[in-house]
Amino acid sequence: MNKSIYFITGPTAIGKSSFAINLAQHINGEIINADSMQIYKQLKIVSARPSSCDKLLIKHHLYGYIDGSVRYNVEKWCTDASQIVKNLKSKGKTSIFVGGTGLYIDTLINGISNVPNIPESIKKKSSILFNKIGSEKFFQLVKNIDYETTKNIQSNDSQRLKRVWEVFDHTKKKLSDFKKNPNKKFIDIGDYKIVLFLPNRKKNYERVNQRVLSMIDLGAINEIKKLKELNYDKDLPIMRAHGVPEIMSYLNNNLLLEDCINNMQQVTRNYVKRQHTWWNSSKLKIFSKIQQFPDEIDIKTTNLGIN
16 A cells, blocks of 8 residues: 555646546555535536546545535535545555645645534525625625734635634634634644646646536536526535536526636636636645646656655
C-alpha cells in the first residue's frame, strides 16, 4: 500500500477523474469524491459524475449518495470522507481524492472552526432578509456585525455573508471569534500529496464550452426537468449548481436554449477563473503543480511519489 493520501485537483473540465483512475490502478487505490456537487444523486449529468464504466474500473466513494433535499456542507463531507479513509486504510488501500472544491480539501487537512450547527429556521431567515434588503445593504449589515470576517469576503458572495449573519444571529458571537479557537479536526491526515493541475486557462475555457454542449446532448435538460418537479427550496445547495439555474430559466420559458447554453458556459468559465485564483492564493502544501492537462502527461514518467 502507498502510505500517502492523494488529492488530484484543479479547475473543472480538465480530466481529473480519468487521471485519478489511472493513478488508482498503479497504486492499489480507490477514489473519493471531493466535488461539492457530485455528491447529489439528482445531478449525474450536470455535475459530470464518473460514468458506470469508470466505477467498474475502480471503486468510487461519495458520489451521488446525498438527496438534493439535504443541505449538505463541508463539515458533513469531511466527516464522511474521513470514515472512508479509515476504512480504506484498514483494507490496505490508498485513498485518492479527486475534485475541484478546494474548500473541501483544505478543511479535511486543516480542520474547521468549531461553530455550532445552524438550524434550518435561521438559514431560511437569512435568505428572506437577504432577498428583502438586497445584496449591498446585507453586506453592510454583516460588515457592522463582524468586520474582521468581511474583510475577506466580496460584497456579492451571498453564501459566505449569510453564514456570518447566521452564526451571529444563532450564537450572539462573531464568526471571527470562533476562528480564534483551535480548529475541529476530522482525521489525522498524516502524509498527503496534492497534485494540482493548472493548465492554460483559455484552453480550459474551450473544454468547458465543449463539456456543456456534451451535457445537453446527454440529457441535461431532462435531468433538471426532473429536479424541477421535486419543487425543492431554491436556497438549497443543489439548486445553485452550475447549469441548474440556467436550465431552470429555460424550462420556465425565460431563456432561449441558445442563451441557456451560453449562460451555462459563461458561469462555468467564471468558476474556472475563481478556481485558478483560489489555488494560486492557497497556503496548502502542493506536492506537484502541473501546468498541463492530465491527459497530456504520462503518469509513469511523472514524479508523483509513487512507491
